[in-house]
Amino acid sequence: MHRSSFLCFGVKGEISHQATPKMYTNLSPGDLVWFDPGVGYYHESAKVVMVQAIINSSTKNFTLNNLSSVNLGQNGVEDMITLRDINEASVLWNLRLRYDNANIYTYIGTILISVNPYRGFDTEDGDIYGIKSVTKYDGQILGTLPPHLFAIGSAALARQSSSNLITEQILEGSNLIESFGHARTLTNNNSSRFGKFIQIFLKDGVISGAKFNDYLLDKHRIVSHNSDERNFHIFYELLAGLSKEQKEKFGLMTADKYFYLNQGRNYDIDGKNDKADFGNLISSLQVLGFSLEERDNIFKVVAAILHLGNVYFNRKHFRNGVEGVELGSSVEIKWLAHLLQLNSNAVAQMLTSKSSYETPRDPIVVPMNIDQALDVRDALSKALYASLFSWIIKRMNKILSNKSKKNPNQKGICIYDVYGFEDLNENSFEQLCINFANEHLHNQAEYANEQIEWTPINYSDNGPILNILCKKPVGIFHLLDDESNFPKANDTSFLDKCHYNHALNELYSRPRMSSREFGVKHFAGQVWYNVDGFLKKNRDLASGDILSLLCSTKDRRLLNIFSRLNPKNIQNENIYNDPRNENGHLISMKPRAATVSARFIDNLHHLHGILNESYPFYVLCIKPNPSKLPSKFDMPLVLEQIRVNALVETIMIRKTGYPIRMKYKHFVERFRCLLGARYPSIGYYGGGSPTTKEMARNIVEKFAGEHGADFEFGSSKVFLKENLRKTLETERRQIHDVTVIKLQRAIRGYLARKDFINKKKSTIKLQAAYRGWSVRKDFNKAKKGVIALQAIYR
Structure with a gap:
């Protein structure tokens, strides 16, 4: 049911304190309240108020049993754990107040809520994502500064440094897979259509490498998408960015000429320049070390998919009454065969007929009807794109992972980006x-x-x-x-x-x-x-005919892209493979398909x-309106997302539960410094030493007291509340700051002493050299005088 926040401006009716909830007895004109607009009755025994809507100024009478107070001030609260009244009303109104005041970020403890502004934000210090903001949040404890994405990143990164090259390659890798894995949907102009998990590896506090992992690519989008949506960005970027000569090389035209692109009848995105993004794509490929031949092959596969989508069929009836199909045009088939270095006759046969292994020996070629032919065409397109996408990520990881040796205990940072919950008109x-x-x-x-x-x-x-x-x-x-x-x-x-x-x-x-x-x-x-x-x-298994066709390419570089589709590599997975073993015998039982x-x-x-095994931080994105307009906050839509994402329950858990959960080993590694020098590192202990659980207990009880309500000890983890986490992090930061100052002082003293000793040694050497020079000078002078006297005497 839709709900709205209203303003109480009058009180009337008889008051029955027994029927009036205590939390509402202090309401006065001007207080914000929340109520269900579907409830418009009142009882004589209850305290009744007249409320006026903030949005449309309508008035109604309501019982206090159907009201909730909203006390958020003018600008709302930065951390919704601090809300006095936790309900849908306070959460919704708080997000709206902050959004209206250009504050798009809000905390729920260590969870960051981000409301899409659909525009850029500038402050007195410049862009909120500029270098000043980065410097401002660098190394700060989460919660000490206003909510920001950089605060989450700073808490996770913890002052890590990086080499310029590997950082640039990771950023360019993200840009590359965005072109191939993102698309415009009804709800998002740049929606990720695959699950993405990025691992960033660290060595001695320095970013040393990365690995991209993909899950559940939306391959169906390649062949079909809804009205007002687009296919993957790469198709439009390629057509917008290629020169006239390059388009002729690949046989390409404008986007509206291709079936796989014109279904949504939407070719442009406001604020997105496909031509400029294609230039950025080329730059990303260069930074990641893709050769000219590899780039050319990528574009060949993308172009081949566009040509394949324009293949159409005509019905054909054979003499025996069997319905089949024939190609409506051979132009697209020739382009497909040319780009992928395939035999055009083999392509045509694969699209119009299928092989059946009903006999032990040679396969039987069976004509397909038009629906089957279209399915095979689309299956080939999806196989091409999926193999290309997989190869790009594998090729990219080869470059990025070379920077870091594999180590199972290596520390790192993980970024997990997954689809949001979906409920479409038709779900599959x-x-x-x-x-x-x-x-x-x-x-x-x-x-x-x-x-x-x-x-x-x-x-x-x-x-x-x-x-x-x-x-x-x-x-x-x-x-x-x-x-x-x-x-x-x-x-x-x-x-x-x-x-x-x-x-x-x-x-x-x-x-x-x-x-x-x-x-x-x-x-x-x-x-x-x-x-x-x-x-x-x-x-999701392409037929043996499709696999054999793609792997018959004459271009070995393209064969690398299609290698994962090689029938030999998936022989034990594909239930549609030839049901014979290597000796030619039929097999009745095959391994289960993956x-x-x-x-x-x-x-x-x-x-x-x-x-x-990680210490997670969460970022939850909220869409403020369906039209993607700036400064528009659609309360029913946001309320629906609050319910879908269970924000009220999350706040309750973060406030009254124990949201911070860390394994004892990880907890002690992070906060051992709070115990002082009397507790060395974990690896120091031998037999009879304190366990990590005992050390964790000593750390927590030192700052929370033995009977504190802000922590619990589980069998393998310690559970903390937000306020205790902040206390521990603050103490840890202070100790680190003091330690850093001491180290700096010690290093400066060491360097000063070293410099003094070096200067002293140099001075002594200079003095010795001077004295030696002076003595030699006097000696030579005396020697010359003696020689002169000897000459006169002779």
Whole structure:
């Protein structure tokens, strides 16, 4: 239900203190209150107020039972943990107050909320992302300065330095994959259409290398996208940036001439210059060491995909009554074959017919109908783009990882950027994977596992939702994998199994009418998924004909790009491969295919393992309005995002729970200095020495007291509240500052003494040399006098 914040300007009616909540007895005219506008009645026994809307000045009578006070001042609060009244009203109004005052960042403890301004921001010190802002936040404790993205970065980086080259290469790498992995959507002009995980490696406090990891590329966008959306940026940048001669070389025209680009009927983005961005792309490729030939091959593959999208078919009927297809035009096929160095006849045959291995020997060539031909065309396009995207990241990592030797214990910084929760007009397999990635584990489960005492907060735990999705053996993803490994299974059989196993679960829904859908009640709300194409997308395996065709290219450099599609490399994964072993014998049982969902879940488990070993900081992005306009704050839209992202529950957890969780070893490594010199480093201890848990207890109790309410000790982790974290960080910073001053003083003293000794040695040497010179001079003078006297005497 839509809610709004209103201004109380009058009080009337009889007061019954027994019926009036204590928190509302001090309301007075002019106080901000929050209420449900759908409740417009009042009782004689309750205190009644008349309220006036800030937005539209309408008035209504309400009981105090339906009001919530809002006390935020003129500019709101920087950290919403400090809110006196924590509810949707206070969170929404606080974000609006700050947004109206050009404060787009707000904290929830160590979580940063960012409300998109859709414009640049300048302050008295210049650009808020300029060098002055970087210097201002460098090395500062989180929470000591106004909220800013740099504060999160500074807390994570902790005064690391870097070499200019590797830093430039990492930045250019990010720019490169943005061109190939981002696109315009209905909600975002620069939406990331793949999950991105960047690892930045450190050696002795210096950035020494990096690695980019990608998850779940939105390959379906290559062949289809909604109205007012665009395909990946690279297609438009290529067409805008190539010279006339280069376009002729690749056989390219304008964007509106290509089926894969004109479906959304949107070719430009306000504020984005595709031609200039193509120049930046070339610069990025150069900095990352891509050769001219490699760059040329990248553009060849992108151009080939555009030509492939324009391939169309005409129906053809054979004498035996079988329906087939024929190519509507050979021009695009010739360009495709030319660019990828393929045989044009082989390309045409692959697009119009398929091979069937129903006999032990030679395959049978079967004509395809027009729907099958279009599917194969699109499958080839997706295979081309996916292999190119994967090769670019692999090639880029080869350059970046060469700067850093592999070390399992190497420290580093990780940046995880994943899709937000999605609920579209029609949701499919991609949305199920995206929403599964967004199902975060909540705090209560970890508190229970760590055996600590705390007062549970009333919020929705999504553990049961995760069980429906991925718990063996009947989780939706496991059912999907089982069906994907049966050749005769289809989307309907998968849906039937979902209904059979989960129909009685309150978090699962069956459609009332006969529909190919199922519903899941996510933490963000109910989402309906259409199962059409689920098995095909989960298998995501190009046919053997497509794989063989791409790997038959005469260009060895292109073969490197297509190498991951080599049938020999995925022989044990592709259920559509020739069902014969190396000896030519038919095989009845094959290993289970590595499906998209299985790989994705494995990647998530690996990723969560890395994150669990890390000290995480979170940035949550809020969209203020659907029109992407500056200075416009759509309260219903923002309120929906507050609910979807469970911000109220998050604030409650951060305020009354223990949001800071660190393993004892990591905690002691960070705060050991607070114990003084009597506790050496962890590796110093031998038998009978204090454990890391005991050391952590000594650290915490030194600053919080033995019976403090701001910490708890679990079986493997220490749990802290925000205020204790700030205290520890402040003390640590002060000790470091004092230590640095002492070190500077000691070093200056050492250098001064060293300089004095060197000067003293030099002075002694000069004195000795002077005395020697003076004696030799006197001796030579006397010698000359004696010789002169001897000459006179003779």
